[in-house]
Each structure stands twice: as C-alpha cells, then as structure tokens.
Amino acid sequence: MATGILHRHPRLRLGLLLGPPMLWLGVAYLGALTALFITSLWTVDGFTGNIQRSWTLQNYQDLFSIDVYRSVTMRTLVVAFAVTLIDAALALPIAIYMAKVASVRLQRVLLIAVLTPLWASYLVKAYAWRGMLSDAGPIAWLARPFGLDTPGYGLAATVITLAYLWLPYMILPVYAGLERLPNSLLEASADLGAGTAMTVRRVVMPVLVPAFVAGSIFTFSLTLGDYIAVKIVGGSNQMLGNVVYDNFLTGNNMPFAAAVSTIPVVVMLAYLGAARRTGALENL
Template sequence: MATSTPAADGRTGRTTDPALRAPVARPGSRLLHRLVWLRLGLLLSAPLAWMLLIYVVALAALLITSLWSVDSLSSEIDRTWTLDNFRTLVENQVYRDVTVRTIGVALAVTVIDVAIALPIAFYMAKVASPRLRRMLVVAVLTPLWASYLVKVFAWRVVLSEGGPAEWSGLGSPGYGLTAVVITQAYIWLPYVILPVFAALERVPDSLLEAAGDLGANSGMVLRSVVLPLLVPGILAGGIFAFSLTMGDYITVNIVGGANQMLGNLVFVNAGAANNLPLAAAIAMIPIVVMVVLLAAIRRTGALENL
C-alpha cells in the first residue's frame, strides 16, 4: 500500500506541510523568556497579593481600630481617632502587670524549650543511627498531629488534684502560671527541636573531629564550635516559642486558674466587654514586643544566617 510523504521545498529542503512545521513562539512567550524578572513577578504575584491582603491589610486594620473608642452611653464605636486606648494601657496598673506576666511566661517557656531541645537535637543529629534518627523525627512530629485542645486538656488532667502528677510522687503545682509554663513548654517544644536539629545537621562531622584532633575537649567543642553554628537554629526556635506563647490565650484559660495574659484580655474585650478598639490596642502589645525583639536580634547580625 502506497504511503504519501510530506512535500518538501526543492530549494531549501524544508517540509511544506503545515502540520509538521515547528511551532512559532508567540510574542508574549518570547517576552517572558527574555525577561526573567517579569516571569518571576507573575509567578509570585498571587501569593504576594494574598499575603498583602491577609497580613499587611489586617495589621493596618488592627492599628486603625485601636485608634477608635467606644461611646460609654450608647456602646457604639466612635471612629474618631484618639490615643485614649493606649493611654489606658500605660496608666492602668492591671494592663502593665499582665504585659509583664505575659513576657515573663514567654521567656520562661522559651528558655525551657531551648534547654530541652539542645540535647535532644544533638543526639538526633550526631549520635543516633540513621534508622533511630528517623524514628526520633517521627516521635517529635507526632504531637503536632494531635489537636491543640486535646493536649491542653490532657495536661489539665495530669496537673489536677489527685491526678497522675500526684500519683507519681512528684506532686502537682495546681492550676496557675507554673501549669501554664509546663503546658506551653510541652506544646511548643517540637517547634524548637526541629530548627535546632536542622542547624546541627548542617554542622559537618569532620569539623568536630578536627577540633578534637587539635586538643579541644568535648565541652570546648560544644562551646567554641557547635554553639556558634547553632545560633541561627536556636534563634528560629526561640522566636517560635516566644511569639506563640505571647499570643496564646487558650492554655491560660484551661490551666491558668485566675491568672490572665494578654490573649485573655483581647478575648474578653472583643467579646463580653464589647470594646473592640481596646482589644485591638491590647493586641498591638505582642506585635510591638516582637518587632523590638527582632530588631534587637537583627542588630547582632544573627538573622543573616537564618
């Protein structure tokens, strides 16, 4: 059976069949191929627009709301800008005490988590076998799969009167700030272990062996070689633990007894007290604290290695 072959131009040798010709690039495609920055901009435009909408715009709305006030007679929001809410936060002793308490709890949780995370991450990265390392990573990630409320209520049971903490003979601190620190240190611990573990994995074993060959003992190796390289990972984990504790309000409601933190005040003023402007002003406190903290860390140059 005869088959037809595509006709060819006798002068150039090129096929004249339109179906077999190479596709011609459109002007838009050529432009995108030429301008890499335009390609990248179009690729990132959607996520950047979404981030701008839900983060920057939300922060701007929060700041504007904090400048409003509530009419004491009608309970209606007065949209005239004023600094009365911030003046209340500065002059009222209750808000100052709650702010100091919140920062203190956040610092305690951060220090405890870093102290626990360092030996665990070091063992996972430098001592454990590859199989055991994988098992430990799964063990660290497993609590993240459980519900936040389930974990908090589990600690409420553990720390309750006559609960497992008392059965073990260790005794229970009861419900209060100590219970809040213990519970939040447990909840945020994986967020500290993982960055420190990642930082330790980047430390080459040959560097530790070279330090030992030069006469450094184990303590000197840890202080002079390992810890300086771990600063970015420690900072990343510490920022996670500190910021998440600053904004939390559920844990203190469940195991904190009668104590209050900034998150509780935001919740109460936005809900039962029906004072949204004051709640927005209180919510600005953790934001300002985190901005100051990040600015201080940035001045040390540690953020450049994150």
C-alpha cells in the first residue's frame, strides 16, 4: 500500500529521498552559524592571546563604533551593489541574444563559452586582471593613444575583476528565464496590439525579475565574502572578507573575526527576506 502511494505521488517520493541529505545539510549549516554567533560573543585576552569564553558584546561595540570598520562595511556593500548592477546590465543583452536570436547550434556554443571561465582557476583569472590593469598591461597600451590610462589597482579594479568573475552566475539564470518564455507569447502580445513597452512590462518582466533576483543572490553574496581579489587588485583597500582574514590568521582574534562575519550573514538574510516578500523566489 505504501509503495502504491509513493508511485502515485512522485513529489512525496522525491521528498523522502532528499529529506535526510537536506536535513543533514540544514543541521550542519545552522550549527555552523550558531557556533559563529557564539564565538562572536567571546573575547581575546590582550596579554596571553587566549580566548576568554565569557559573554560580552564588546566585539559588536567595536565593530559599530570604530570608524574604519564602518567604512569597510559601507565599501563592501557599495562594491557588491556595483558588481551586481554591472553584471545585470551585461547579462541582459547576452542572455537575450542567446535565448531569442542565436540558432540552436550557436546557443550551445555560447553556453559553453559562458561556462568555460567557471572551469578556470579563480587565482589565474584574478591575476590575469592584475596584469591587464597594470601600467604596462594591454589596457594601458590601448588607452594611452587616446589620452586615457589604466584605472590601476583600487576599488575600480576590484569592481571590474569581481564583475568578470561572477558574470556567468548572472547570465545563466537570465538565459534560463528567457528560454522558458515561449515566442508565441511575444507574438500573441503583438497580435493583441501591445507595444514594445507593454510587452516588456506585462510579458517579459515577470520572467526577468525572478531571474535577475536569482543571479543577484550569487553575485551579491559572493562579492560580500570575497577577499582574495581585493588583495590582488584592490591596492590598499579592504573589504569585510579581508578584515575577517586578517583577524583570524594574522591578528589571532577569532571572536572579532566571527563578529565581522555576521554582517554578510545578516545582510544576505535581509536580502533573501525582501526577495521572498516580492514573490520573485516563488516564480523561479
């Protein structure tokens, strides 16, 4: 009888199969976050360097009262928003061409071209941009005849590098969303007398908005936690990931590093909550 019920309800069967692994992942993830939060409430003895397991909010007081950490937090958020907006602007025309203009064979070629950078090493791509942005790099060589120069190493280089690194994570959801949009809907909208603006607002945007939300979750969260690209092309600038790295490995201050790590977690939880309230996640 139970076997018959499972055959008649494939979703129930799928839930039973995926239930234990998802439960394990949830316990591990929530356990890690709990341990992170508990550690952030401890302090480090300034004389011995040992962790004192006494409850205090001193780490959070330092995090929000010291100007440099507020500046780093704002810089990280600005860079994350900039990377997300740039990737969205670049992904839209690429995804439209892939989904609605290119032939089937060319779609496959372009899809492989989008996926290929994901197979390359993160460090190789970051150092490649360091070489291109250097004073003797190809960007400077192409720009100087026009009276321009390379942006060098700094926030601009960080945004450019991170936008390149995470661009496939924005293209793929937008492409998948547009591919699910039948051409017959666009033709029907035109036959009913809707103009381009009306068609985009009533037919295309309900598909694109969830796709952009899905892509932005990747680009925004990955930028919030990045610290390697900033070290390679960011010059003297720091982001939250660098503060965590320096306090954990160099400063031997794990509790403060844990306190700093809670900022991206809280920001992403707030972002996911806002995205869920808009209904975008339900339409993916």
